[in-house]
Amino acid sequence: MTAKGKARDKASAPKEKEEFWHLRLYVAGQTPKCATAFANLQRMCEEHLAGRYSIEVIDLLKNPQLAKGDQIVAIPTLVRHLPPPLKKIIGDLSNTERVIVGLDLRPRSQDAL
């Protein structure tokens, strides 16, 4: 939080760039929703976080016990682990606006609110 706060004050993009984003996408098999979600996610990450993100795809059908840890109920769910705080987004990520708000992704050009 403090890092972000400073970034806001300075209103300089480079500070944000230093944060590394770790995202986890929970899917259950290869359903259309999951594929859509993945595609959308990749697109958005490339657009906003080029070079400083990693996406981990967890298939719950293969590893069901992992659902408990992040309290996954809906599929697909995207969890932002880094930077903190934890954020969860459910759905196939088609609503880009919502994704941005939800993940707190800020376009590089805009100032933080």
Add this chain to the structure above:
Amino acid sequence: MTGTRPRKGRKSGVGGGRAGGGARGGSNGLAKCPSGISGLDQITSGGLPRGRPTLLCGGAGCGKTLMAMQFLVRGALEYDEPGVFVAFEETAGDLAANVASLGVDLADLERRKRIAIDHVRVQRHEIEETGEYDLEGLFVRLAWAVESVGAKRIVLDTIETLFSGLPSTGILRAELIRLFGWIKEQGLTAVITAEQGGGKTLTRHGIEEYVSDCVIQLDHRVDEQVSTRRLRVIKYRGSIHGTNEYPFLIDDKGISVLPVTSVGLEHKVSNQRVSTGVAAMDEMFGGKGYYRGSTVVVAGTPGTGKSSLASYFADATCRRGEQCLYFAFEESPAQIIRNMASVGLDLDAHVRKGLLHLHAARPTIHGLETHLVVAHQLTERIAPSVVVLDPVSNLLNAGEHRQVHTMLLRLLDYFKGKGVTTLMTTLTNQNQTEHTDVSISSLIDTWIVLKDIQSSSERNRGMYILKSRGMNHSNQVREYRLTDHGFELLEPYTGVGGAVTGSARVVQEARELAEESARRGESRRRQAQMAAERGAVEAQIAALQARLHAQQEEVVSAAAHEEARQQQVAMGQQSVSRSRQAEPEGSGRGGSRRRKGVRK
């Protein structure tokens, strides 16, 4: 118990997940899953429907979570059916702490893989909805938990949290249908808890649409300042069930439901007799006392010694080395002990030896159901052979007439089933010693009435046996006294003037004694008199007989004299004629007498 067969219900799709239709064992009857909750299995004739979901609805604090947890734990411990508890509201830690008060060690059960607990957190503020989704994540978790312990039972508590957590109701409802279908497919017996709905719906979000095989409603209400918990089986498809409201209790053993339907009339009976504690009273009962396992009532007006009689019975029980449980609804244990010491009973010794258990509680301290459960618990723990309820009429303060009656019915039946001899004392009015306010006479085997007998500025006490099933008993009203030496029964008054008691009796007895001795004296005198008369008469007879005898002799001797005289006359005449005959033969010879007789 049949094992669970994975039911091939219809899978998802709108309206396809209804719990009805499909594979229900029509001719075999519905398979049931015993809940392990005492009483509930009886109301539902066997338990919850196996392989189907049951809805448990009720307001806050009704005990839904507890009941669901108990269902799971009992299944794991008693029926070898592991279970999964999906908690939407409480964390696993909270849950464990809450049920620890019931003596359930959840952690241990989890370790032994008997129960799996999954806390599903669905927080609205954590979730941003960004497109299409489904609840496959939940399914995955459930499937995994079920598999990890081989569960046959599952609890979802409370599924309505999903409604407040997830933004899209449409998706949620569709997924719920799919979920229940999935559960049925897995052959799991499910218990779903839900909050009480406001107006028209049973639950707040209308879950009863999806879960309608069996619906149980819990209720917690306060009636005249006393709280009672009730349970009602609103619906049970395919099975007979008790449809009334049944009170239940939550105590440190969990939930116990107390159904009236368990009051059957099949008890084993004993032919043994137990002493009443007062030897003379045993005489009134054919010499032996009450039947073991029977129900005895001692009814009387105030101050007639009912508690004393009850204490005598308790004392006799303890002397035999048996356990006695004494419920006192009016006096404290210390008071009872002190009062009984005044009639020569040492109850304190029995208490110290652990044979007599005095349990005092004002009837108004809990609701009736709690009294019932306390009685059950204590009886289970102590296993007494005799239970005393003193007095039972006080319980009226704790509830209304019919409820008290029902409760007593259950209690007495429970004791009978255990072969416990029950003695109850009850207070009656002057006018109605043969009724009680609680109308329990039909439950009672032996009825003893203690009454006041008032006569000319004195009150004495009498007792009689109104009824005693199955034995010969005295029908006498016997006077009794409570003295320092104890309970004294006086001999039945066998006088002529009807029953009298007290000093009047003493007077009457003295008078009768005097009369008796006077009569005896009189009869002796008369006997003596008659003997004398008889003597006189006999003497007369003797005299008369002597006279007769004398007269007879006289007659005989007179006759003899007469005969002798005649003979002499005859002889004289002969000699004269002989002397005269000599003259005609000798014609002139005269005067010579010849001594020849004339031969004729």
